[in-house]
Each structure stands twice: as structure tokens, then as C-alpha cells.
Amino acid sequence: MFIVFLKFSENKSLASQFMDGHNQWIKQGFDEEVFLLAGSLQPNLGGSIIAHNTTLVELQNRVNEDPFVKESVVTAEVFEISPKKADARLNFLVGA
Template sequence: MFVVTLKFSANKAKAPALMEGHNAWIKRGFDEGIFLLSGSIQPSAGGAVLAHNTSRADLETRIQQDPFVAEDVVTADILEIAPSRTDDRLAFLKR
């Protein structure tokens, strides 16, 4: 599983013009079963995504398709986690 942080860059002011495309990108991630959670990094520092059911290479490609990333509104960092212990409700993450 992966934690992706999308931290605002100096081009943050471009975000409103790209928000529709960014939201469509997030929706696609959920619709395709890759994204489990998305939300804002507080206070107003960017966003984060919890992803699974994908390879790092495929996730990197997916991230490059985010209009915020493509237009340098955010910088993306990927943290890969190999879950070894979970609450029973998250057992599906241990693959």
C-alpha cells in the first residue's frame, strides 16, 4: 500500500483553474479501486491519498496524470508501506 502526499508548490494559485480535472483524477482512482482515502493536509498544505491494489510503477504513472502534478501545482511523494499488522477491518491491505 502507498501513502501519497501532494504538497503545494509555488504555483498553488493555479489550483482553482485545475480543480475540476484534479477531482476527476481522484474519482477515477476510487472508481478503479486504487484509492482508499483522499483528503487535505492541514492547514492548507496540499493533499494525501492512500492507495493499494497497484504497483509503484503504475502508481507513479497515475500520479503524473493528476493535473495538479502535471502543472506543478503540487509535488508528489510516495511512501510505500508493507503492512504486517492491521486492525481486522483493514486485513485486506496485508497482501
Template sequence: MFVVILRFAANKNQAPQHMAGHQEWIHQGVQDGVFLLVGSLQPGQGGAVLAHDTTLDDLRERVAADPFVAHEVVSAEIIEIAPNSTDARLAFLAA
């Protein structure tokens, strides 16, 4: 399981130009079953993605393809988590 932190970067002001592509990138990640949760970092600091059922290398490629990352609207940090215990509702994450 991975957490991707997308913090606004040098070209934050270009976000409106790349928003449609970024939203399509999010939609594709959800459709592919890789993104379990996508949301905003508050207050207005960027975004975060909870990713699952992928490899670190594949996720790095996917993140690099985000127009926000490619155009330095955000900087990306990928954190890998190896779940030890989970609530029963999230047991699939430990599999």
C-alpha cells in the same frame, strides 16, 4: 499499500484552474479501486491519498497524470508501506 503526499508547490495559485481535472483524477482513482482514502493535509498544505492494489510504477504514472502534479500545483511524494499487522477491519491491506 502506498501513501501519496501532495504538497502545494510553486504554482499553488493555479489550483482553481486545474481543480475540475484534479477532482476527476480523484474520482477515477476511487472508481478504479486504487484510492481507498483521499483527504486534505491540514492546515491547507495540500492533500494525501491512501492507495492499494497497484504497483509502484503504475501509481507513479497515475500520479503524474494528476493535473495538479502535471502543472506543478503540488509536488508528489509516494511512500510505500509493507503492512506487518493491522486491525481486523483493514486486514485486506496485508494480503
């Protein structure tokens, strides 16, 4: 399981130009069952994604295809988590 932080860079003002592509990239991640959750970092710091069903290398490659990353609108940080305990609703993530 992974958490991806997409933090706005000095090119934040370009976000509107690449928003459609970024939203399509997010949709593709959900369609391919890699992304579990996506949302904003508050207050207006960027975004975050929880991902699974992928490897670190595959996820890093996917993140590098995000138009926001390609155009330096955000900087990306990927953290791998090895879940050991979870609420029953999230048990599918334990040991994944």
C-alpha cells in the same frame, strides 16, 4: 499499499484552474479501486491519498497524470508501506 503526499508548490494559486480535472482524477482512482482514502493535509498544505491494488510504477504513472502534478500546483511524494499488522477492519491490506 502506498501513501501519496501532494504538497502545494509555489504555483498553489493555480489550483482553482485545475480543480475539476484534479477531482476527476481522484474519482477515477476510486472508480478503479486503487484509491482507498483521499483528504487534505492540514493546515492547507495539500492533499494525501492511500492507495493499493497497484504497483509502484503504475501508481507513479497515475500520479503523473494528475493535473495538479502536470501543472506543478503540487509536488508528489509516494511512499510504499508493507503492512504487517492492522485493525481487523483493515486486514485486507496486510500482506497485500
